[in-house]
Amino acid sequence: MLSYKAIQMRRVxxxxxxxxxxxxxxxxxxxxxxxYNVTLMDVQENIVENAVSYVENGLxxxxxxxxxxxxxxxxxxxxxxxxxxxSKAVNDADYIIEAIIEKxxxxxxxxxxxxxxxxxxxxxxxxxxxxxxxxIAKTCNNPxxxxxxxxxxxxxxxxxxxxxxxxxxxxxxxxxxxxxxENLPCLRGERxxxxxxxxxxxxxxNRVLAPGRIYSDYIYDLxxxxxxxxxxxxxxxxxxxxxxxxxxxxxxxxxxxxxxTAEYYxxxxxxxxAPGELVRKQVAEGNLGKKTGQGFYDWSKGRPxxxxxxxxxxxxxxxxxxxxANEGCRVLEEGVCHSWKVIDEAILAGxxxxxxxxxxxxxxxxxxxxLEEYTEKLQKPYLRPVELLKSxxxxxxx
Numbered sequence: 237m238l239s240y241k242a243i244q245m246r247r248v249x250x251x252x253x254x255x256x257x258x259x260x261x262x263x264x265x266x267x268x269x270x271x272y273n274v275t276l277m278d279v280q281e282n283i284v285e286n287a288v289s290y291v292e293n294g295l296x297x298x299x300x301x302x303x304x305x306x307x308x309x310x311x312x313x314x315x316x317x318x319x320x321x322x323s324k325a326v327n328d329a330d331y332i333i334e335a336i337i338e339k340x341x342x343x344x345x346x347x348x349x350x351x352x353x354x355x356x357x358x359x360x361x362x363x364x365x366x367x368x369x370x371x372i373a374k375t376c377n378n379p380x381x382x383x384x385x386x387x388x389x390x391x392x393x394x395x396x397x398x399x400x401x402x403x404x405x406x407x408x409x410x411x412x413x414x415x416x417x418e419n420l421p422c423l424r425g426e427r428x429x430x431x432x433x434x435x436x437x438x439x440x441x442n443r444v445l446a447p448g449r450i451y452s453d454y455i456y457d458l459x460x461x462x463x464x465x466x467x468x469x470x471x472x473x474x475x476x477x478x479x480x481x482x483x484x485x486x487x488x489x490x491x492x493x494x495x496x497t498a499e500y501y502x503x504x505x506x507x508x509x510a511p512g513e514l515v516r517k518q519v520a521e522g523n524l525g526k527k528t529g530q531g532f533y534d535w536s537k538g539r540p541x542x543x544x545x546x547x548x549x550x551x552x553x554x555x556x557x558x559x560x561a562n563e564g565c566r567v568l569e570e571g572v573c574h575s576w577k578v579i580d581e582a583i584l585a586g587x588x589x590x591x592x593x594x595x596x597x598x599x600x601x602x603x604x605x606x607l608e609e610y611t612e613k614l615q616k617p618y619l620r621p622v623e624l625l626k627s628x629x630x631x632x633x634x
Contacts, residue, residue: 248330248359248416249273254322254346255336256287258488258527259363262391263333265291266420268312269304269392275317277325284318291316294392303423322346326354331416333385335363338496340371348376359409361385361416365442366497368504369402370435379404383413384432386439388586389489393479395422396586398439400432428585434572437504441586443572444563444579446501446509448556449494450616453512455551460514466532468548473556475589476544483532484540487525491518508618555610558603558621561596565624568633576630593630600628 252275253264260278264287267274276291278284295309304312319325326332332350336342347360354360360382362372373379384400397417401410410431417429432439438446452473459469466483474481480488494515501509518524518531525531526539533540564579573579580591596603604621611619624630 246415246419247412250328250330251275251416252277252325252329252332252350254278254325254332254334254350256283257335258490259387259389259391260333260335261287261290262294262389263335263363263387264316265294266391266422267333268295268315269298269421270419271312271315273315273317275319275325275329277319277322279320281320284320288316288318298392298423322349323353326350326358329354329358331412332358332360333363334360335387338364338367338493338500340367340500343367343372344375347372347382351376351378351381357381359383359412361413363387365493366438366446366500368435368437369400369405373402373404380406381409383409384435384439385413385417386442388441389485390479391420392422393424394586394588395425395428396441396582397427397429398432398441398582398586399429400435400439402435428581430573430578430582432572433574434570436567436570436572437501440567440573440579440582443567444560444583444591445587446497446505447559447563447618449498449501450508450614450619451555451559451610453498453515454614456514457512458550459548460517464548464550467542467544468546469550470532470542471544471547472549472551473553474544478588481542481544484542487531487533487535487540489525490527491515491524491531495519506618508616554603554606557592557595558606558610559619560592561600561603562607562619562621562625564591564593564596565622565630568630569622569624575634577634596625597628597631600625600630 251267251272253260254277256276256278264274264276276284276287298304299309334346351360362384369384373382382402383405386398388394388396399413414429418427470481470483495511498509498511522528523530526535529535576593580593583591604626607619607621
């Protein structure tokens, strides 16, 4: 049976989730499961209605499995409110979780309006997967109350929540963020809620995994040009233990989200992150994944179940490991976190596969040599190994 911190001991009672699409509605569900009062807010009434149906169905399924007390779904839903008016939604909020599109100007507008109309103590927590919290908070009047609260898809199942400090985030806001995160139940084990100590694009997990998209775009473009079936490419790159295959997950998140994220990294980290030809084509044609019914796969009959029995044989998995280990070393150099073990634990909790750093402690010379090779092959200087990897000195940062 799921457990949660006693309600009377909490500093937060009223949570507003702004943006209740694919990610936001999952966040709302776990907040309700933790017995918070939750308000769903989105600009379109039909999105709000769909979110309510999703949450209700999700709670009923969990109850049927015996992970919630019999009859508790009805009681939990009594704590749910809905609105399409942001100012009205936040007027009694203790904590706001923003889960809207990955566009800085839109997030800044929502952050400012939300904090202008909420109580002075209210915390604004952005679920951004990559944008700097400092940038989101720039236009608001109380940046000390703005933090990052980065969930992983789907929130009821993935254990990781990164709590991210902007340059002006207060310790109190960070402490409350961790408290809320640790109190949210997870259906697959105990939450892991690390503090991200420095506000850099991508935080910990997405930052370490981000440069892998440089290699992925190379593979996707190659497969598209050679008309290789996506199931075979998916078989090459997917972890069989993951809840979703890599390309199903890519569709679930949205190809437009991938495009926006790549463009952001290209602007903030390196031009080498510029989106590949295929993702540009998918977005231009409106094939965004689950939300439009077509992405890599056809979603018209529900979630795809790709046959991963045959591989394309065009992917070297060790390249991903090398790229991730190198970026992990960059994260350590920048002070985003101070231990390679935190990186590995965060990736395991957020992605359900092992992080690269423990493997790199024994194989860093091999990984550095492989990166030198692929830097030239892909003509992407960002992939060149950093000194902390080449020297192996990151091993001391345990």
